[in-house]
Amino acid sequence: MTYCLGITTSSGLIMAADSRTHAGVDKISSFQKLFDFSVPKERVILMCNSGSLSLTQSVLTIFRRDIKVRAEMNLHAGSTLYDVACYMGNTIRKMHQQDGAWLKQDGIDFSCRFILGGQILGEPPELYLIYNEGNFIQATQATPFFQIGETKYGKPILDRTLSYETPLETAAKCALLSIDSTMKSNLSVGPPIDLVMYEANSFIVRHQLKLAADNPYLVKMSAIWQSALKQASEQMPEIEW
Template sequence: MTYCLGILTRAGLVMAADSRTNAGVDYVSTHQKLFNFSLPGDRVIFLCTSGNLSVTQSVLTLIRRDLQVKAEVSLHTLPSLYEVARYVGEKMRQIQTQDRSWLEKDHIDFKCSFLLGGQVQGEDPALYMIYSQGNFIQASQETPFLQIGEAKYGKPILDRVLNFDTSLAAAAKCALLSIDSTMKSNISVGPPINLVMYETHSFKIHHELCLQPDSPYLAQIRRFWESHLNEAFERMPNIVWEEY
């Protein structure tokens, strides 16, 4: 399992992902889930992956191959992020069609999903979630974040804190807290945590980091969040049973 998150705001885009994969409780490993395919000055493109690791890695290999051979159709030639989303979806269907019968034969779940975020010259930033079938949905001002993987534990803070006018710095903090809350409740999600923050129309990444398991900042925000949650809980009004 994994957890990846994209947040779209008026000021730009934040994307974050954990790095833990597992094939049972006795086989846990680390694999990067957030990938940068940007072309500085022209377009910023990020992909996050979730689901069957062999399928997602094969999709990424096809995408990289098109870039390396300078194919006519690639992440760097398509005219819009919408077309990029369609292209990624087609690569997913290609690999799944190729491997489906063999995976189904051994009852292996071959489903996967991608988050695509970024900006192409001439457009505003955008964020897409691409389903296993290759179709996709887009984030909006009313729904400014999208999640893939183990999403439920990290969703409450996003629902309560985020909106389209949230600052990028606040959105980045919210993304880390969302992932930390997920790690607290699900051992199949874990560090290193990759985080990027992109400012609209800059067409260059100025802020990115990778937080390791022993990161002082990760430990600091966990202690701070837990202590203030406990403090807020203690200050909550008690139930007045007699009124009911």
């Protein structure tokens, strides 16, 4: 399983992802799920993915190849992030056409989702959720975050704490708390955790972290959050039976 999320605020973007994959209880491994295809001072292109590892790796390989050979359309050629989202959706469709039918014969899951976040010179920062079918939706001020993978455990924190006006540093903490809560409830989501904070209109990624399970900040944050939740529950008004 996987858990990735993207957050858009008035001051920038947050992208975060775990690294755990598994194909059964005895086949657990770690693979990177958050990727940076930025061109400093020109465009910031960040993405994370969930789903079939063979599909997502194939799609990412095509992205890298098209950049290398300077294909007519690639992650560095789109003039808007919408164009980039269209290109990513079309690439997913091509992989389904190439391999989908063969895998379907053996009942193998062949699906994926991507979160795309970034900014291209002359455009505002944007955040997209790209579905397995290649279509996509864009985040808005009313809906400032997207999740993919194991979403249910980390969603309540985001619903209660985030808005489009949330300071970027606070949004980054909310993202880590959301992932921490998911890891607490589902062992198929796990570290290391990749976290990127992008400041709007800077056109360069200055803040990124890879947090292992024993990272001091991650351990401290988890302990403080658990203690705060326990204290809050104890302070609730008495039930009038």
